[in-house]
Amino acid sequence: MAIVLFISVFLIAACGLIYELIAGTLASYLLGDSVLQFSTIIGTYLFAMGVGSWLSKFLVRGLVARFINIEIMVGVVGGFSSSILFLGFAYGQGFRPLLYGVVMIVGVLVGLEIPLLMRILKERFEFSDLVANVLTFDYLGALGASLLFPLLLVPKLGLVRSAIVFGLLNVGVALWSTWFFREQLGHPWRLRITGSIAFLCLCAGLIFADEISNAADNSLYADDVILSRQTRYQRIVLTRWKDDIRLFLSSHLQFSSRDEYRYHEALVHPALASLPGVRNVLILGGGDGLAAREVLRYDTVQSITLVDLDPEMTTLFKTHPMLKTLNGNSLNSPRLKVHNADAFPWLEQSRDVYDAVIIDFPDPTNFSLGKLYTTAFYRLLKKHVAEHGLVVVQSTSPLFARQSYWCIVETMRLAGWRISPYHAYVPSFGEWGFVLAGQQPYEPPLTVPVGLKFLTSANIRGLFEFPRDMQAVAVEPNRLNDQVLVRYYEAEWRNISR
Amino acid sequence: MTRRQLAPALLGLTVKGEGQIQGGFVYENHNEGHKIRDRAIYRPPAGTRRAKVIIIGGGMAGLCAGWWLRKQGFTDFLILEGEEEIGGNARSGHNDICAYPWASHYVPVPNPESALVRELFTEFGLMDAQGALDERWLCHSPQERLFLHGRWQWGLDPEAGTTKADRDQRHTFEARMEEFADTGQFQLPMALGKPPDRALDQLSMRDWLVQQKLTSPYLAWQVDYGCRDDYGSSSAETSAWAGIHYHAARQHSAKGPFTWPEGNGWIARRLAEQLKAHIVTTVWTRAIERIGTRWHLRTTGFNVEADAIIYAAPSFVLPYLMKGLPKPNFEYSPWLTANLVIEQPIETAWDNVIYDSPSLGYVNATHQTLASRVNRAVWTYYLPLTGPALNQRRRLQSQDWNFWKEAILTDLERAHPGLRKVVSRIDIFRQGHAMRRPRPGFLTESEAWRKATERPNFRIANSDVSGLPIFEEAQYRGVEAARFTLAALGIIKKVDRP
Numbered sequence: 001m002a003i004v005l006f007i008s009v010f011l012i013a014a015c016g017l018i019y020e021l022i023a024g025t026l027a028s029y030l031l032g033d034s035v036l037q038f039s040t041i042i043g044t045y046l047f048a049m050g051v052g053s054w055l056s057k058f059l060v061r062g063l064v065a066r067f068i069n070i071e072i073m074v075g076v077v078g079g080f081s082s083s084i085l086f087l088g089f090a091y092g093q094g095f096r097p098l099l100y101g102v103v104m105i106v107g108v109l110v111g112l113e114i115p116l117l118m119r120i121l122k123e124r125f126e127f128s129d130l131v132a133n134v135l136t137f138d139y140l141g142a143l144g145a146s147l148l149f150p151l152l153l154v155p156k157l158g159l160v161r162s163a164i165v166f167g168l169l170n171v172g173v174a175l176w177s178t179w180f181f182r183e184q185l186g187h188p189w190r191l192r193i194t195g196s197i198a199f200l201c202l203c204a205g206l207i208f209a210d211e212i213s214n215a216a217d218n219s220l221y222a223d224d225v226i227l228s229r230q231t232r233y234q235r236i237v238l239t240r241w242k243d244d245i246r247l248f249l250s251s252h253l254q255f256s257s258r259d260e261y262r263y264h265e266a267l268v269h270p271a272l273a274s275l276p277g278v279r280n281v282l283i284l285g286g287g288d289g290l291a292a293r294e295v296l297r298y299d300t301v302q303s304i305t306l307v308d309l310d311p312e313m314t315t316l317f318k319t320h321p322m323l324k325t326l327n328g329n330s331l332n333s334p335r336l337k338v339h340n341a342d343a344f345p346w347l348e349q350s351r352d353v354y355d356a357v358i359i360d361f362p363d364p365t366n367f368s369l370g371k372l373y374t375t376a377f378y379r380l381l382k383k384h385v386a387e388h389g390l391v392v393v394q395s396t397s398p399l400f401a402r403q404s405y406w407c408i409v410e411t412m413r414l415a416g417w418r419i420s421p422y423h424a425y426v427p428s429f430g431e432w433g434f435v436l437a438g439q440q441p442y443e444p445p446l447t448v449p450v451g452l453k454f455l456t457s458a459n460i461r462g463l464f465e466f467p468r469d470m471q472a473v474a475v476e477p478n479r480l481n482d483q484v485l486v487r488y489y490e491a492e493w494r495n496i497s498r
Numbered sequence: 499m500t501r502r503q504l505a506p507a508l509l510g511l512t513v514k515g516e517g518q519i520q521g522g523f524v525y526e527n528h529n530e531g532h533k534i535r536d537r538a539i540y541r542p543p544a545g546t547r548r549a550k551v552i553i554i555g556g557g558m559a560g561l562c563a564g565w566w567l568r569k570q571g572f573t574d575f576l577i578l579e580g581e582e583e584i585g586g587n588a589r590s591g592h593n594d595i596c597a598y599p600w601a602s603h604y605v606p607v608p609n610p611e612s613a614l615v616r617e618l619f620t621e622f623g624l625m626d627a628q629g630a631l632d633e634r635w636l637c638h639s640p641q642e643r644l645f646l647h648g649r650w651q652w653g654l655d656p657e658a659g660t661t662k663a664d665r666d667q668r669h670t671f672e673a674r675m676e677e678f679a680d681t682g683q684f685q686l687p688m689a690l691g692k693p694p695d696r697a698l699d700q701l702s703m704r705d706w707l708v709q710q711k712l713t714s715p716y717l718a719w720q721v722d723y724g725c726r727d728d729y730g731s732s733s734a735e736t737s738a739w740a741g742i743h744y745h746a747a748r749q750h751s752a753k754g755p756f757t758w759p760e761g762n763g764w765i766a767r768r769l770a771e772q773l774k775a776h777i778v779t780t781v782w783t784r785a786i787e788r789i790g791t792r793w794h795l796r797t798t799g800f801n802v803e804a805d806a807i808i809y810a811a812p813s814f815v816l817p818y819l820m821k822g823l824p825k826p827n828f829e830y831s832p833w834l835t836a837n838l839v840i841e842q843p844i845e846t847a848w849d850n851v852i853y854d855s856p857s858l859g860y861v862n863a864t865h866q867t868l869a870s871r872v873n874r875a876v877w878t879y880y881l882p883l884t885g886p887a888l889n890q891r892r893r894l895q896s897q898d899w900n901f902w903k904e905a906i907l908t909d910l911e912r913a914h915p916g917l918r919k920v921v922s923r924i925d926i927f928r929q930g931h932a933m934r935r936p937r938p939g940f941l942t943e944s945e946a947w948r949k950a951t952e953r954p955n956f957r958i959a960n961s962d963v964s965g966l967p968i969f970e971e972a973q974y975r976g977v978e979a980a981r982f983t984l985a986a987l988g989i990i991k992k993v994d995r996p
Contacts, residue, residue, distance in 0.1 A: 095626055119513075146684055152500075183542075230872065242652060242885045292967035309870070309871055342868075342869040342870055342871055343851050343870070344868035344869060344870065345867070345869050365846075367638070367639050367640055368869075368871065370639070371503045371638070371868060371870060372870060374633070375633060376634055377869075378634050416828055479633050479636075479753075480633040480634065480636065480638045480639070481633050481637055481639060481754070482639060482753045483639035483640075486639070
């Protein structure tokens with residue numbers, strides 16, 4: 001019988017170490033800086049175990065029942081620890097308190113286990129044997145767990161399932177203890193029922209592990225997800241909270257319906273309102289049709305060519321009733337034609353010349369997208385813009401990514417454009433930057449179309465004023481063979497998004 | 499990949515089933531070459547063609563000889579190529595994804611001294627009259643990465659695991675190379691340099707490193723990699739003079755090199771377009787004889803009479819065609835190149851090197867696209883078979899496609915686990931005599947061979963008479979032979995060098 005007891009000690013110890021490793025691994029994956037995460041997690045966990053051990057002296061009566069209850073609690077909290085942490089991280093608020101909270105709870109409970117068990121067993125064994133055996137199996141369990149974790153559990157089961165499997169072991173020890181210590185228990189059945197419920201909950205967790213991770217994914221978005229679609233090119237997610245619709249492409253926020261008018265009015269009108277008689281407009285990117293909605297305000301515009309990579313994106317914004325309301329059904333306008341193509345090669349094969357080109361590409365987060373912000377691209381663009389025409393480029397934030405913004409300006413300048421940088425405040429994005437470019441000197445327009453919500457003929461001039469903290473900095477231009485922009489962008493946004 | 503995206507990925511990866519990998523060997527008619535070696539009987543040709551100048555061999559040297567002749571207004575010449583395609587080591591293929599190279603695939607940005615390369619590249623619009631480079635065909639970012647100790651790093655200077663001593667030795671090595679560059683003996687082409695240091699040519703590159711007490715294993719790897727990359731020989735098989743040339747002859751300031759999806763096939767195709775009227779393919783020269791004051795050629799297609807011959811085919815074949823010639827004391831490296839079709843978007847650099855691999859890694863032929871989104875790609879895999887050339891040549895020819903397919907996948911799967919699941923096709927090009935090895939003493943061997951082949955109105959033009967198997971040498975040798983020929987025919991004044 002003794003050996004079975006010590007195997008329990010072995011299992012308890014293994015479980016305890018596994019929860020610690022899971023917390024450490026999760027923290028380093030989700031927060032980065034694994035040295036920091038692992039040492040603070042281990043420290044907190046050991047400290048919590050110390051607290052547990054100290055607390056154990058206040059437990060004096062009904063030790064066996066308490067031990068079993070603690071086992072069940074460890075099983076449930078530890079077993080669901082990785083699920084809780086994944087889901088908690090997905091919500092994005094207060095992840096660290098949650099992380100250390102879970103580590104403290106599991107640590108305190110695990111710290112209670114061994115002292116209690118030793119006090120329960122002190123009647124059955126010689127004290128010196130007891131200490132020696134319990135600690136031996138305790139450390140053996142730790143060894144087993146530490147080998148099992150990286151070699152088998154993480155690669156085969158993943159973090160959510162591993163935690164649950166060990167939670168089941170804890171609850172299993174609890175259930176077995178109700179039988180082994182049955183003489184010392186007043187109401188073994190109560191404990192057995194509690195244990196069984198915990199056991200079933202964990203089994204359910206095991207079965208629904210995939211759903212848990214999906215739920216974590218879904219709840220990355222704070223609001224209700226009304227549409228989620230993986231296309232060949234990106235993941236399109238639409239969320240809604242009251243009247244606020246938000247579009248995320250591969251987890252990057254594209255717009256919020258509450259303030260997108262600020263962004264799109266600022267993107268389109270400084271250029272178009274200063275081009276009397278504008279007829280042909282090219283929109284690169286902008287598959288949501290929101291920039292097109294602004295362009296369609298000009299009666300002189302006869303044709304809009306919209307080039308967006310993803311057909312599912314343009315189809316969605318052509319057909320979804322809520323989105324059609326948002327973009328004023330612009331994508332179905334007879335004046336607009338959609339081409340689903342990669343912009344750079346499309347432009348290279350095209351021979352058309354436009355009065356205005358509106359460029360609404362995703363930010364230069366990688367070398368592939370960075371190509372769309374190079375001297376080569378802006379030189380090619382010159383062949384497609386009329387002598388008096390204008391180009392406008394969405395150019396990330398001059399406040400959060402100052403070097404990136406001015407790098408785009410510098411790149412366009414080097415490609416031979418006359419540059420007029422400007423910016424606007426969009427609450428869901430912050431300060432946002434645009435670059436307007438042409439071959440002729442640019443003057444802001446004296447009038448703007450009627451019905452705008454943000455721009456007036458008076459405030460449009462102010463957009464071209466840069467406060468001190470957004471003014472030009474010395475940067476290198478972005479070239480196909482030396483994409484400095486991607487490096488600037490990565491460094492700058494990394495500083496902010498922690 | 500963001501950490502948030504990583505979280506679900508930790509929970510389990512989706513695995514695609516392994517499809518059948520298609521493919522085979524390409525250009526497998528070394529039969530024709532062997533027929534020349536075995537002096538096999540062939541049907542005596544009917545009909546005779548006459549030209550003032552015959553260029554034998556439609557590789558880069560032959561094409562550049564033709565290019566230069568035409569620039570002088572001289573048009574009475576034919577280029578005879580045995581294979582169905584011109585280009586030699588600059589041959590390329592294409593599929594529904596992109597074009598891809600079969601051998602040479604880049605040209606470094608030419609130094610100011612490399613007048614001929616600059617002339618050709620200016621003609622092709624790669625640089626303008628002021629020397630400004632067109633970034634369209636400069637290698638796009640990111641250029642190079644190295645798989646070292648289980649992870650990819652940017653750039654080819656090993657970082658992970660290196661000690662301060664390793665880095666110091668690399669800096670010492672780089673400083674030594676700068677000193678060598680300043681001696682003026684390392685130029686591209688090499689004929690433009692000051693007289694070479696013969697003592698360096700008597701030494702192997704590896705022995706030179708040892709002599710300099712440069713013992714860092716990382717440096718040894720890097721230097722060996724350079725030798726294999728340009729010459730197909732290990733550092734122990736390469737003349738120290740040639741090994742140093744690789745590092746000391748190129749200027750590092752400009753971000754290069756020039757490269758195209760089809761590699762140097764891009765240059766070959768443009769040259770061939772100019773020379774269309776002069777090129778005859780599928781014609782193997784079988785005998786060259788001087789009768790009176792004229793050259794008589796027998797080929798598998800027709801007899802040829804000419805005033806002068808530019809021999810731009812490999813030197814080792816010449817003794818089988820022309821009586822009374824010794825064999826050149828040259829060694830040639832066997833090479834294997836393969837083009838792999840990758841059915842999944844995988845982020846790569848242009849040049850992807852695996853540390854301590856027998857191969858040079860792979861080059862992403864799709865890298866130079868302007869598209870932001872690439873769902874399928876072609877990777878060109880390079881494997882120089884270093885070591886005793888004869889044995890390696892036998893090994894190359896005796897193993898079947900399955901063997902080499904497995905060898906390639908095993909090598910690449912070190913850096914890309916599970917790669918075979920996304921490879922749909924592997925085409926393999928085996929070349930027994932891909933390029934001459936500049937082994938210790940090669941400078942003397944080159945001179946002896948040039949002397950042995952001196953004949954009236956006959957000039958040998960292949961890059962193997964220089965000994966460095968690179969584009970700049972092929973072009974120089976072609977132009978040099980063309981210039982010699984026009985001078986010999988009394989059409990231009992005699993000059994020392996182009």
